[in-house]
Every structure is written in structure tokens, then in C-alpha cells.
Amino acid sequence: MTMRYLLLCLALFAVTPLAQAAPRELTLFPDASLIEVEVAAKKGSAEFSFPLPIREGTLRVKPLDSSSTIGRVELFPFRTPDRLQKELDNLTEQKNRLEDRLKALDTREDIFAAAAKSQSSKAPRKTKSNPDPLTSVRQGTDFAIAQLEAVFTARRRTEQELKKVVTRLAALQKTALGGPTLRVSVSPATSRIRIAAILKEGGWTPHYEIRIQGTGNAQVTLAADNRASLPDGYTVSATAAALSAGQPRQTYPFSASGAPRLSTWQLLVEQEQVTAGPLPAFSLTIKNTTTLPLPAGKAALYYAGEYLGTTDFSAVAAGASATLTGPK
Template sequence: MRTIIGCISMLLVALPAVAATKSVTLYLDGARVENSVVTSGSYLEIPLPAGAAADSLRIKPQGSARLSRVEVVKARPEPKLGRELARLEERRELLHDRLKALTTREDIFKAAAKSQSGKAPRKTKANPEPLASVRQGTDFAISQLEGVYQLRRKTEHDLKNVEAQLASLKKNGNADGSVARVWLTGKGGRVKASYLRPDVKWQPLYDVHLREGNRLELVMRADFPSLGKDATVTVVSGALDAPLPHPVGQSVAAPLAPVVTLFLPLEKEQVVSAPQPVVTFTFRNVSDRALLPGEATCYRQGEFLGIVPFADVAPGETREMTCGR
């Protein structure tokens, strides 16, 4: 037992310690992800998600660290994850095969039902009730078709669940991603790795509050997918490929966190109360911030009036909106 514990301890000591911090800058059309990685050894691995743009990876040594070699390889899932992915992929293929077989059965029973309905009934000694025989054959074909349709719905539902499980496992386990393998000269050092993700972006959402005294309170929020609890997130009101310098970013704590709150003057407000309240109003953007297009949730004196599109409003510009229809 002591020998085993000693071997494990030596192995743990031999493995380089790696620590990483992650920052994400979200744009309106994508994101830039930066990882700062510190290692006590001369080798480290940086996982890259499937959504990372090809050829966008940049790795920069920090301090006294020097890059010796970098290569990017396809990520290999953990054995347990790999087995589960293989099981689900096999299940998916079986469900696709079942759908093909059901299509063939459907064609067969459709043809049988059509054949039965197209028969000219003729009374004979062997078939004294020809109409009953035709109805019986048609009813049988139709009942078989009903069974095919029911099984198809169930198969399509099962296939949808399998696809969702595969997508979730691949995303969380980075099965479709890659890994940057980095070798450093000497032992210990820090590198910064960055890449672009066109599939991750932020969208402005607004809370529009019509207050008393001809005032409009406008809260802009940042809507974006969860990026992990350890990620530092900044939103920028611009595009990734916009000319430099980019607008100054603003740090946000979590999805739907407020970005800015503005109090703007209402220049006109018209309320139609029946059958349900509808408000048309005009406001002026007296701030120096461009209000980006998105969606707005409207409130008037605390009452929810619905969700409407929000068009962009430049500084100094006037905009009319209608909430409640």
C-alpha cells in the first residue's frame, strides 16, 4: 500500500501544474476569447471549441517564456464520453434505418389500400359478399398505415432526443473541437492564447419604462449564452471586423445584466385604453450613446404592455414606438 501511495505521489509531482484564466469580448457578430495559461512544466494543452474560427488562433509567450513548438490536433474525448457518443451515434443510425423501413411499409400499405378501393366487386359462390371483402381489405390496409404513422412519430421523437443528447455531450466535452499542444523552452512560464468565435455574440435587449412627468427610463441589457462561471465577459457595441479602434467595451457580470440605464425625454405620448391599453410615444436620444437594434419590453406606470422590435437610434435622433399591439 505504501508503495502504491508513493508511486501516485511521485506521478502527481511529475505532472506540470496548469492554471488558466479566461476572458471573452463579445461583439455584435462574434467574440474574441483569450486564455491566460500558467504552467510549471514545459508542456501545456489549450482546448479549442468547435466554433473557433479556423486560423484565428494566436499564442503569445509572456515574460521569460519562449515557444518551442505548437501544433493543433483534433480533441480526443475521454474514454467514458467516447463510449457514450458511440452508443448514441449507433442509436441514431438505427433510428434512421427504422424511418427508411417505415417509409417502405407506408408505400406498401398505401398501394394495398388503393388496390382494394379500386376493385370492382363481383358476387360469386366463393365470395358472396364482395363489398364486405373489399371493406375488410381496405380497413386492414388503413389500420396498418395508422400503425406506421404512430411508430414514425415515436421514432422521430426518439431521434430528436438522441440528436439533442449528442449535441450536448459534444459541446460540453469538446468532442468536435481541437487542442493546441504547446511546448515551452525550459520549465514554467505563461502564455496568452486567443481565438475568434463567430458563433458566439451578444444582442441588446431593452426595458422601456414610461414614467410620469414625460420621462422614459431605458435599460439596455446584454443577452448572450452562458460562457462559464469563471469567464470575465466584456461587451462591445460594434462588429469584430469594424475598423480600429473598436468602441470601449463594458464589463458585464452575467447574461441579461444591465449595460446602461438612460433617462430620456418623452416628446409625445398617446394612450388608447380599449379594448386593451396601447401606447404610442416619441422620445429623443439625448445621450451620446448609439442605441442598437434589438427587442424592447414595454411598461407604462408598472404595467406590462408587451415585447416589440427596437430600431437603432443615433445620438440626437427621435424615434416613435408603439407598445401593446
């Protein structure tokens, strides 16, 4: 009896992780990001909250079981939690007050700067009511300068406080960005569905590695560069084909620590000038001998294995040429 109980527990522990591990995929295209997730319904309803805003008209919901039926589909807009919204409002008000204080300090500075200039330019005249005009002028000038020093100190402190508020506000605003929540009615009550949508912002930027040896050819490698933060818990991949082109795609694993290399070509170098000294410089013209257009992006140049800097890479049509100069 004890052995049967132990075997049953082991079987349950082995099956449970598989049941909970619903696939979550994010595919980065040059012109978009596609999110795809699988969700299991509970009591006839499946819910999913998108990590980021999605493009209107791109939502798709598909049953994964042939016997399942999708009913009502509802999309609820993202709502910032009350506590977070209150903190955002307070920080925004602090930011506005500090900016108003800086404007007031600018006005005070103009007033006391003019007063100091007026006092220092006065011609001292001895009178009965002012037997020591030099002392009076000096006192007036000292007072105006002391007020200016107070203004400068107040401005420095206000700017430091404003910087902290702006930094905190920017960090909170990132957490306040979220996507809509999807609710789907399904039958049977425990059906599984697949959800897909295009994110409102996303995609990757082309990054090229151009390696030359002075032989008339260049090894050009295209990598997918993504500087935006990726949502946690997703398997992220990149593809060279544009989503708008509708081409069959081959995907490459993507991680925040390293951009995947999508393609490598040997291209013709029509003109090459390289200075690999203390002040590196390069100018080369390469011809796109592939059958595909090369999208615009950034490029890093390597000469005989030595890195010489980066430059802009203009879009190059198939069969066309482009000149790269740098570093920039």
C-alpha cells in the same frame, strides 16, 4: 517539531489553491465572444483545449514572465471520441431507417386507401361465382380498412420512436462540439502563458427595457441577453462596445440567471399611444438623443410600471427616431 509541521501543512494548503486557480475569462461583445485563459507549462510544454471552435486567425499567445520565450505553437483540430462517434453513427442510421419506414408507410396508406375506395364504390352484381356480392364488397372494404388501421398504428409508433432518436441525437451532437487543442513549447520549462482567441460563434443580443409614464420621456435600459449555453469554469462578462470597433471597453458581470444592464438613458418620446386594458397595445416614437447608435434587438415596454409586452427594436442612429408598436 510538531508545531512546525502543522504550520508547514497549513501554509501548503493555503498556497496550493492559488497556484491552481488559473484565470479563465469569457467576454461577450455584441458581435463576438473573446476567450482568455492563463496556463502554466509543464516540462516545457503548455496545452489548452478550447471549449468551442475559434475563428481562424484570431489566436494569440503571450508569455506572462519577461524571461520566458514562446517556441513552437501547434493547433490540433477537435476530434470526437471514438465511443461517442460510434453512438452518433448508430443513432444517425436509426434515424434514417425510421424516416425510410415512414415513407414506406405513406405508400402503403395510399395503396389501401385506394383499395378501400374502390371496394366501397363497386356496384354489387350477383353471379354464379359470386352469389352474395354485398358480402364480398363488405369483406374487401373491411380488409382495406383494417390494413389502414395497421398503417396508422405503425406510423404513430414510428414517429414516437423517431422523436426519441432525434432528441437523443441532438443532445449528443451538443457534447460532440468542441474546440481545437493548443500546444505551446516554452522556455523555461515552467513558464506561464496567456492565450486569447475569438470564438467562431457567440456574442450577446441587445434587450431593452422601455419605461414610460406619459410624461414625454422614456427610461431606456440596455441589457445583454445571451441564450446560448456558456462554458463551465469561466468568469463571464459583457461589454457594450463592439469588438470590431476597437473601442476601450467597460465590462459588466454576466450570469446565465440574469443579463447585465449595460446602460440607461432618458430619451425623448415624440409620440405615444398606449392601451393598458385586457388587450394591451402600444405605439410610440422615441428619439435617440445619445451620441451612440442603439443596436437592433428586442424591447419590453412598461407603462406606469405595468408590463405590456415585447416588440422588435430596430437599430437607431444617434439623433434619429424609431417607432415601436406591439405587443408582438
